[in-house]
Amino acid sequence: MINLSIAETHKGLKGKKFSATELAKAYLKRIKETDGKLHSYITVTEDTALKQAAEIDKKGKFENPITGIPMNLKDLICTAGIKTTACSKMLENFVPPYNAHVYDRLLGAGAVLLGKSNTDQFAMGSSSETSYFGVTKNPWDQTRVSGGSSGGPAASVAADQTCFAIGTDTGGSIRQPASLSSCVGLKVTYGRVPREGVISYASSFDTVGPLTKTVEDAALVLNVIAGRSERDATTPDVAVPDYTKFLKKDLKGVTIGIPKDYFEQGVEKETVDTVMAGVEVLKKLGAKVVEIKLPLIKYAIPTYYLLVKSEASTNLARYDGIKYGHTVKAEELEDIYIKSRQEGFGDEVKRAIMLGTYCLSSGYYDAYYLKAAKVRRLMKEEYDEAFKKCDVLVAPTSPFPAFKIDERMDDPLAMYAADTLTVTAGILGLPGMSVPAGFSKKGLPIGMQFMANQFDEGKLFHAAHAFEQATEWHKKKPKL
Amino acid sequence: MKLTHDEVKKIAKLARLGLNEAEVEKFSVQLSDILGHAKMLDEIDTSKVEPIAQITGLTNVNFKDEVKNCVVTDELLKQSPQPIHNRMIKVKSVF
Numbered sequence: 001m002i003n004l005s006i007a008e009t010h011k012g013l014k015g016k017k018f019s020a021t022e023l024a025k026a027y028l029k030r031i032k033e034t035d036g037k038l039h040s041y042i043t044v045t046e047d048t049a050l051k052q053a054a055e056i057d058k059k060g061k062f063e064n065p066i067t068g069i070p071m072n073l074k075d076l077i078c079t080a081g082i083k084t085t086a087c088s089k090m091l092e093n094f095v096p097p098y099n100a101h102v103y104d105r106l107l108g109a110g111a112v113l114l115g116k117s118n119t120d121q122f123a124m125g126s127s128s129e130t131s132y133f134g135v136t137k138n139p140w141d142q143t144r145v146s147g148g149s150s151g152g153p154a155a156s157v158a159a160d161q162t163c164f165a166i167g168t169d170t171g172g173s174i175r176q177p178a179s180l181s182s183c184v185g186l187k188v189t190y191g192r193v194p195r196e197g198v199i200s201y202a203s204s205f206d207t208v209g210p211l212t213k214t215v216e217d218a219a220l221v222l223n224v225i226a227g228r229s230e231r232d233a234t235t236p237d238v239a240v241p242d243y244t245k246f247l248k249k250d251l252k253g254v255t256i257g258i259p260k261d262y263f264e265q266g267v268e269k270e271t272v273d274t275v276m277a278g279v280e281v282l283k284k285l286g287a288k289v290v291e292i293k294l295p296l297i298k299y300a301i302p303t304y305y306l307l308v309k310s311e312a313s314t315n316l317a318r319y320d321g322i323k324y325g326h327t328v329k330a331e332e333l334e335d336i337y338i339k340s341r342q343e344g345f346g347d348e349v350k351r352a353i354m355l356g357t358y359c360l361s362s363g364y365y366d367a368y369y370l371k372a373a374k375v376r377r378l379m380k381e382e383y384d385e386a387f388k389k390c391d392v393l394v395a396p397t398s399p400f401p402a403f404k405i406d407e408r409m410d411d412p413l414a415m416y417a418a419d420t421l422t423v424t425a426g427i428l429g430l431p432g433m434s435v436p437a438g439f440s441k442k443g444l445p446i447g448m449q450f451m452a453n454q455f456d457e458g459k460l461f462h463a464a465h466a467f468e469q470a471t472e473w474h475k476k477k478p479k480l
Numbered sequence: 481m482k483l484t485h486d487e488v489k490k491i492a493k494l495a496r497l498g499l500n501e502a503e504v505e506k507f508s509v510q511l512s513d514i515l516g517h518a519k520m521l522d523e524i525d526t527s528k529v530e531p532i533a534q535i536t537g538l539t540n541v542n543f544k545d546e547v548k549n550c551v552v553t554d555e556l557l558k559q560s561p562q563p564i565h566n567r568m569i570k571v572k573s574v575f
Contacts, residue, residue, distance in 0.1 A: 097555035191536050204533055233541040234534075302518040313495065320496070322571060324559035333572040334496065342498030350497060354488070354507055355514060357495040371521050373531030378524065380532060412510055413517055429535035454536060 002026050002160045003477065006217040009163055010065045020053040020068030024112050027070045031114065031161050034480045038146070039136050040156035042075045043083055044115040052112045065220045067110030074153050074167045075116040076123055077208070078197040079103055082113075086199045087131035088121045090325045090344030100197025101231045102166060102208050109224045114162050118152030121346045122316070123173055123201040125149050126418035129409055130348040137405070139181055139478035140444055144402040147177030147418075153211045154181040158445075159478055164221055165211045170201045171304050172397075172422025174209050175434040179397035179447025182436045182476065184464070185211045186218045187422075189454045190429030191236050193222075194229035202311035203234075205426045214474060215435060215465040219243035222457065238455050246458040247465040251287035254463060257390030259294040265420045267399040274438035274446045275396045278467065282394065285466050292386045292393065296379045297424060301416050303379065304423035306359050306372035313356025319344060351412060380428055387453040392463045394450055396421055397434040401444035425451055433460045436473035445473075481519075482512045 001009065001018055012018050018026075028046055035041050049070065056068045078084050078096035085091045099107070107113075120130040128136045128151025136151035138144040139159040146155040150167030154177030157165050167174040169187035178185025186209045193208040200206060210221035220243075227240045258279060263272050283289055321327035321340025328339035345353070359368035386393065399420055408414045425432040430451055437448035448467070452459040468474050488508045492499045499507065550556075553567070563570045 094559070097552040097559070189536070191538070204535060230543065233543070234536075234538065236536055236538055296524075299521055299524060302521055305514070306518055306521075317496075322560065322562055322569060323556075324561075327561040331572075333574055336572070337496040338498040341496060345497070350499070350503070351507065351510060353495050353497055354491050355511060357491050358511065358515070361491065361494060368515070368518060370531055371526060372518075373533060374526035374529040375521055375524055376535075377529050377532040378526070380535070413513060427535075 002030050005214045006065060006069050006163055006212065006220050007214070009069055010062060013068045014062045020056040020112060021050065023068065024049045024053040024070050024114070027114055027162060034159055034161060037137065037142055037480055038139060038155050038159060038161070039134060040117050040152040040159070040161055041072065041115045042085060042087060042118050042133055042152070045082055045113050048082065049112050049114050056110050056112065064109040064224065066106065066224050068112060070112045070114045070163045071106065072114045072117045072153065072156055072162045072165045073103060074119050074150050074165070076119060076168055076199040077103055077166060078199070079113070079116065082116065084116065084199070085132070086122045087119050087133055088344065088346065088349070089132050090319050092132065092326065094325060098197060101194040101229050102198065102225050105225050106166070117156055117165055120149035120151070120348065122199065122349050123149040123168055123170060124312070124348045124352055126172065126176060126415050127408065128152065129405065130346055132346060135405055138402045139480060141402065144404055144444070145180065147180030147402065149173040150177045150211065154178050154183055154185065157183040157211045157213060159480055164213070164217055166208060167211050168198060169207050169209055169426065170205045170308060171426040172419040174211060175397050175422050175432055175447070175449060176418060178211055178434040180402040180445060182445035182478070183211055183213060184215055184218050184474070185434045186222065186460070187425055187432045188222065188226070188457060189431045191234045192431070192455065192457065193225045194232035194235050196229060196231035200315040202308040203315060204311060205308060215461060215468050216244065216247055218433070219247060219461050241458060243458060243461050246461040248462055249466055249469055251282060251285040251463060251466050254287045254392065255390040256282050256287045256289045256463065257292035257386060257393045258289060259292045259297065259393055259395055261294050261297045262395035262421055265297060265399060266417065267396055270440050271396045271398070271400060271446050275394070275448050278437045278448045279394060281467055281470050282463065285470055287463070290390055292390060294382055294386060296375070296382050299375055300379070300424045300427065301420055303372045303375045304419070304427055305355070305416060306368050307376065307427070309352045309356040310359045310369045311356070312352045313360065316349065316353055376427055379424065383428055383430065391459050392450050392452050394448060397447035397449040401440045401446055421449065429454055431457045431460055433464050435464045435468055437471070438473055439476070481516055483508045
């Protein structure tokens with residue numbers, strides 16, 4: 001039963017083929033058998049899962065498709081009474097007193113928590129290698145990374161260690177690991193899902209979204225977690241449609257934009273060929289395909305890191321050894337701050353704080369932060385124009401498939417390059433989805449990325465579902 | 481451009497972040513590389529462009545101004561590694 005989608009599992013629960021408890025036990029068994037190889041999980045919440053599942057079984061009602069469905073949450077998402085570490089030494093022993101709003105919404109629908117999954121430290125990274133607890137290995141080749149920062153959520157979905165997962169995406173952290181590990185990853189429009197209770201990276205970029213086995217499953221989860229929140233002022237009052245209504249088999253009347261510039265950003269030939277073969281599938285389904293010029297993609301990476309690291313440096317100021325988290329004893333107050341932060345943060349986080357502090361400091365603010373904020377405006381204008389000409393943009397998710405562990409760790413710019421094709425949706429608050437689209441000769445997954453205008457998640461579901469149903473890639477499973 | 485060790489130390493002080501000598505050397509190289517790379521943005525003319533920070537166009541978002549109980553105050557206080565005095569976190573004197 002662990003190889004089923006949410007929709008299929010729901011049928012099984014409703015039809016009494018298996019109980020929520022049996023289902024949770026099957027996934028917990030799978031985690032025990034396979035997580036030594038992958039390390040997707042930081043905390044397995046066996047007792048919580050079995051208690052939640054027993055309550056669901058006692059009620060015996062499966063009205064919401066999510067009821068009784070096992071999930072894990074990226075370890076940035078606060079869970080009352082359950083450790084939430086951001087995969088850092090700083091929060092190694094942090095037990096939040098409250099739930100993130102997204103977790104409350106999932107609990108309200110009856111989801112069952114299997115555990116907390118691995119991420120790059122404070123979501124900073126593209127490989128999950130900066131996790132204080134160690135890398136999550138790729139389910140298809142354990143000498144390679146699973147991507148990041150949501151490496152744990154992606155690998156666990158791909159390897160059937162959960163039915164679905166919730167991750168966060170600032171510049172690709174859901175889509176890129178979904179591409180590298182082979183599952184569906186949805187980055188929502190900025191503000192579509194409340195961020196309250198989710199540990200911040202860059203507050204004007206961060207989004208929360210699902211990683212699932214199918215496009216339909218992503219729609220089922222989004223139906224539960226989307227919408228305005230009294231607990232997050234950045235969630236606009238935009239109506240939440242039933243996203244499953246957008247799932248159709250053909251693409252008649254849909255215009256797909258191909259941004260040629262995306263394919264020229266150091267994208268490996270195998271990835272280009274795979275995605276272009278995917279475009280042929282879209283054409284056969286009835287889509288009209290047009291070429292779109294988006295030349296500012298060339299500047300996306302520096303624009304992204306100048307803004308994101310600046311926001312991160314201010315967000316991380318709260319970790320000072322006083323209110324919570326790691327602390328070091330010292331005579332002077334300032335030394336408590338300095339030493340707690342020195343010991344509590346890893347290399348990548350320190351680099352973000354340093355870069356961000358520099359970009360925001362007097363004398364450099366105009367040249368770096370403000371410059372990037374202006375380019376952000378120009379990029380917005382470019383994409384506003386593009387979405388007048390097409391419904392959905394299609395491009396690769398990552399320039400290359402999963403890379404070797406340690407391959408990029410010593411060169412920050414080489415690591416940033418892994419996000420070349422995903423950061424723009426973060427900069428512009430656009431929704432994007434990565435869907436399995438093929439495999440390299442070495443047997444590594446390659447994802448295809450769909451992007452739409454703000455709050456047009458429905459168009460993503462339409463195009464991505466039609467593509468998925470016309471192909472078999474999402475059905476392939478890694479051997480563990 | 482190359483960031484000197486003194487510049488790196490100054491930023492670390494602004495950020496209240498302790499660094500050892502090896503980190504100062506490493507960050508002086510890496511930050512120089514990253515900031516050098518970022519200079520490519522100078523190729524774009526932004527002289528007449530307004531910056532943007534709120535990407536979905538929200539302006540002021542107000543909630544009702546009302547007094548509510550914080551139900552987790554004591555649990556939040558328990559998070560602090562510092563001594564608690566009269567339901568307040570006690571820190572070292574700064575004067």
